[in-house]
Every structure is written in structure tokens, then in C-alpha cells.
Amino acid sequence: MKTFRHGTHPPANKITEDRQLVDFEVPEILYFALSQHIGAPAKPVVAAGDTVKEGQLIAESGGFVSAPVYSSVSGTVKGIVSLPTATGGKCDHIVVENDFKYEKTGLTPLENPSKEEIVARVKEAGIVGMGGATFPTHVKLSPSKPVDTLIINAAECEPYITCDYRLLVECTDEVVKGVLLLMKALGVDKAYIGVESNKPLAIKALAEACPESVEVVKLKTKYPQGAEKQLIYAVTHRKVPAGGLPMDVGCVVDNVHTAYSTARAVLLGEPLYMRAMTVSGGGVEHIGNYRVRTGTTYSFVYEKTRGSVPEEETGKVISGGPMMGFSQADLRACCTKGTSSLLFLTRKQFNMMEPTQCINCGRCIRNCPMFLLPRDLERAVIAKDFEKAAALGVANCMECGVCSYVCPAKRPLVQAFRLAKKTIRERGIK
Ligand code: SF4
Numbered sequence: 135m136k137t138f139r140h141g142t143h144p145p146a147n148k149i150t151e152d153r154q155l156v157d158f159e160v161p162e163i164l165y166f167a168l169s170q171h172i173g174a175p176a177k178p179v180v181a182a183g184d185t186v187k188e189g190q191l192i193a194e195s196g197g198f199v200s201a202p203v204y205s206s207v208s209g210t211v212k213g214i215v216s217l218p219t220a221t222g223g224k225c226d227h228i229v230v231e232n233d234f235k236y237e238k239t240g241l242t243p244l245e246n247p248s249k250e251e252i253v254a255r256v257k258e259a260g261i262v263g264m265g266g267a268t269f270p271t272h273v274k275l276s277p278s279k280p281v282d283t284l285i286i287n288a289a290e291c292e293p294y295i296t297c298d299y300r301l302l303v304e305c306t307d308e309v310v311k312g313v314l315l316l317m318k319a320l321g322v323d324k325a326y327i328g329v330e331s332n333k334p335l336a337i338k339a340l341a342e343a344c345p346e347s348v349e350v351v352k353l354k355t356k357y358p359q360g361a362e363k364q365l366i367y368a369v370t371h372r373k374v375p376a377g378g379l380p381m382d383v384g385c386v387v388d389n390v391h392t393a394y395s396t397a398r399a400v401l402l403g404e405p406l407y408m409r410a411m412t413v414s415g416g417g418v419e420h421i422g423n424y425r426v427r428t429g430t431t432y433s434f435v436y437e438k439t440r441g442s443v444p445e446e447e448t449g450k451v452i453s454g455g456p457m458m459g460f461s462q463a464d465l466r467a468c469c470t471k472g473t474s475s476l477l478f479l480t481r482k483q484f485n486m487m488e489p490t491q492c493i494n495c496g497r498c499i500r501n502c503p504m505f506l507l508p509r510d511l512e513r514a515v516i517a518k519d520f521e522k523a524a525a526l527g528v529a530n531c532m533e534c535g536v537c538s539y540v541c542p543a544k545r546p547l548v549q550a551f552r553l554a555k556k557t558i559r560e561r562g563i564k
């Protein structure tokens with residue numbers, strides 16, 4: 135089986151893998167973040183008092199690297215408020231009161247679209263990287279260097295998360311149609327879909343549905359198998375240079391949900407305002423895979439899934455996976471295009487150990503998939519020597535969390551590297 139060097143094997147905990155995708159309940163009030171993507175925030179095109187339909191544009195792109203936002207319900211715009219985001223910041227949200235009529239609008243479905251029409255539709259529909267990165271997909275589809283290979287990331291290597299797996303099994307045809315559209319948009323003849331070996335049903339379904347030009351690649355189950363550079367290496371043996379992009383080695387990587395949403399946007403004219411999401415962990419009774427409308431608050435998701443589990447059981451809420459996701463201090467944050475999962479973990483399901491002194495065991499170094507020296511990097515950060523951290527290559531850290539996970543002293547390594555990267559950016563250190 136194909137893979138990359140280093141990495142680790144956290145318990146998979148895919149306890150929702152057999153739960154079919156079902157529609158999630160919809161709240162009375164929804165909050166649509168204007169920053170649901172990397173890049174410039176979207177600009178509102180509606181005002182308080184306007185009525186909107188499901189699938190109606192409510193905020194247009196704020197630039198080339200940006201994406202528009204669509205309402206996921208019909209109702210009335212109540213205004214704009216600033217709310218916390220899942221990543222710890224704040225941004226403006228358009229507030230829509232749901233009328234529960236679900237009057238729909240959308241884009242015109244395209245039949246046999248050209249390459250240019252696909253890229254334009256992906257841009258218009260607000261499609262972004264749905265594995266969590268939320269980079270606008272139309273930008274990826276317009277590479278400034280020649281590419282010959284599309285790789286679809288269906289590894290889903292983060293513990294607990296199973297929504298991509300359900301899409302692969304339940305919506306195989308739409309996923310494959312999306313892959314073919316993305317290939318056409320890029321003008322490439324070859325695509326690979328990388329799936330971890332712990333998803334045999336998905337591998338079988340894809341193998342039956344894919345044409346010859348799309349190869350299903352069985353990947354070793356190992357974290358972070360779905361990281362862009364590690365996936366490219368596993369599938370093609372090409373190495374993305376430090377500080378480089380996949381297109382530097384002729385590749386574009388897109389998430390499986392992005393392919394699925396592309397198919398729906400092009401063939402059905404459906405903009406992106408709903409996504410598959412896993413809700414899991416011992417803090418909620420109704421774990422599962424849900425089709426969730428963007429704008430739904432985390433508190434609403436909790437309220438509807440907690441069931442009979444006492445509130446005090448939940449010790450930590452994570453948006454995303456336990457390795458790369460973000461702990462939530464405030465459940466007013468809302469589901470966006472990038473929300474792949476919400477985990478409500480009990481105290482037994484995460485490590486409560488206080489950090490102790492580094493014991494120089496070298497595990498962090500042996501496991502780092504980017505071949506960095508996490509131990510030395512942390513020491514540089516503690517000494518506030520950000521020049522040294524930069525020289526040790528902290529910019530190449532992809533914050534995968536492997537080092538923190540394997541560290542027996544439970545050093546807060548990733549947190550230190552996030553701080554270092556932010557400080558280096560702010561101070562303009564080379
Ligand atoms: S978080 Fe950064 S330093 Fe730690 S293992 Fe991942 S890439 Fe390496």
C-alpha cells in the first residue's frame with residue numbers, strides 16, 4: 135500500500151461510519167459568516183428587511199481569492215452581527231430568520247460545459263476546499279504552472295470523521311462526476327482518488343464507478359495520510375519543495391466533498407450552502423453523519439444531538455478532527471462550508487495531562503512527516519528566538535499535531551509553532 139514516511143497511528147474511533155447521511159434539523163435563526171474561506175471576506179448584497187430564498191446569493195466575492203455566500207434557507211434578513219468563528223477569531227455574519235417555507239432558487243444547470251464554464255461555475259457557486267482548508271477552488275483550477283495530475287483526497291485520516299466516507303459510499307456517482315468535471319476544468323487526462331485501506335466499501339464502490347482515467351489508490355491507514363504533500367508523495371512519489379505548492383510538481387489536490395459539490399453546482403445548478411458533517415463523541419447521544427445547512431450554530435447542533443447525556447459529560451468541543459481541529463470556547467460559532475465535524479468529547483476521550491519537562495526522547499522528530507525538529511523548534515519559541523525558529527523551518531510545519539500527539543511529556547508543541555508562525559509573519563522575519 136502507498137504511503138509517506140513518518141506519521142503516526144491514533145485510534146480511528148470512526149464510530150459513526152455506519153450511520154447514513156440524514157438531513158439535520160434547521161434552526162429559526164441562521165448566521166452566515168462572510169469569511170467561510172481563505173482570502174478576502176465576502177461583501178453583503180442584502181440588507182435588513184430583505185426577503186431571501188434558499189440558494190440565493192447574500193454576499194458576493196470580495197476579490198479573486200474569495201468566495202460568495204448563499205442563504206441556506208428562505209426567510210428575512212435581520213441584519214449583520216459580529217460573532218466568534220470556529221478558529222478563534224471574529225467575523226461579520228448575515229442573520230436570516232427562517233420562514234420554514236424552503237422556497238428555492240439557484241443557478242442554471244449546465245449541460246456538457248466547457249472548461250471555462252466549469253471554472254466560472256465553481257467560482258459562482260462559492261465552492262471551496264471542503265476538507266477544512268477552505269481555499270477557493272476556482273483559484274486552484276487556474277494554476278499558473280502546467281499540471282498533469284488531479285488527486286482527490288478521500289483519505290479522511292482524522293479520527294472520528296466519517297462524512298467523506300459516507301459521501302463515497304452513498305453518492306459515488308456524483309463524486310465521480312465531480313472528479314471528471316474537475317479534470318476537464320484542469321485539462322488533465324489522469325486523476326487518482328486516494329482512499330485509506332480502512333474504507334474497503336468506499337474503495338469497492340469507487341472502483342466500480344470510475345472510468346479508466348480515474349484510478350482508485352489504496353493508501354496505508356496512517357495519520358496524516360490526507361495532508362496535501364504526503365498524499366502527493368504517496369500517490370505519485372513527487373516531492374513538493376519546501377514553501378512550494380502542489381502545482382510545482384504538476385499536481386492539484388481537491389477534497390472528495392469539493393468534487394461532490396462541484397458536480398451539484400455544475401449539473402444541478404446548486405450553490406454551496408449545505409454540507410455533510412459528522413457529529414460524534416461521548417458527549418452526545420445522537421452521533422451521526424448529517425447534511426447540515428451553513429449558518430446553523432454549534433449550540434443548535436449540540437442541543438439537537440445531546441439527547442439524555444448530561445451537559446457536564448462534555449469536557450471539550452472540537453470543530454474538525456481531534457488532530458487538526460480547533461477547541462471551541464464559544465458555541466455561538468456557526469457551521470460553514472469547511473465544517474467537516476463537531477466532536478463533543480468526554481474527559482476520558484482526550485488527554486488532560488499537564489505538560490512536563492521534555493525528556494529528549496526524540497519521538498516528535500522521528501514522527502514528524504515534514505522532517506522538522508519539533509523539540510528544537512519549541513525551545514527556540516520558549517526562548518522567543520523567532521529568527522532561530524524561522525531558520526529551523528517552522529514555516530514548513532503544517533500543524534498536523536503528530537508531534538504533540540506522540541510526545542510523552544505532552545508538550546504544547548503545535549501551539550508553540552502556531553505562535554511562532556504568527557510572530558514571524560507579523561515581524562516580517564525571513
Ligand atoms: S505539527 Fe509541525 S512539527 Fe509537529 S509533526 Fe506536524 S509538521 Fe511536524
Ligand code: SF4
Pocket residue numbers: 491492493494495496497498499508509540541542543544545
Ligand atoms: S517527543 Fe516530547 S519529550 Fe520527546 S523529545 Fe519531543 S518534545 Fe521532548
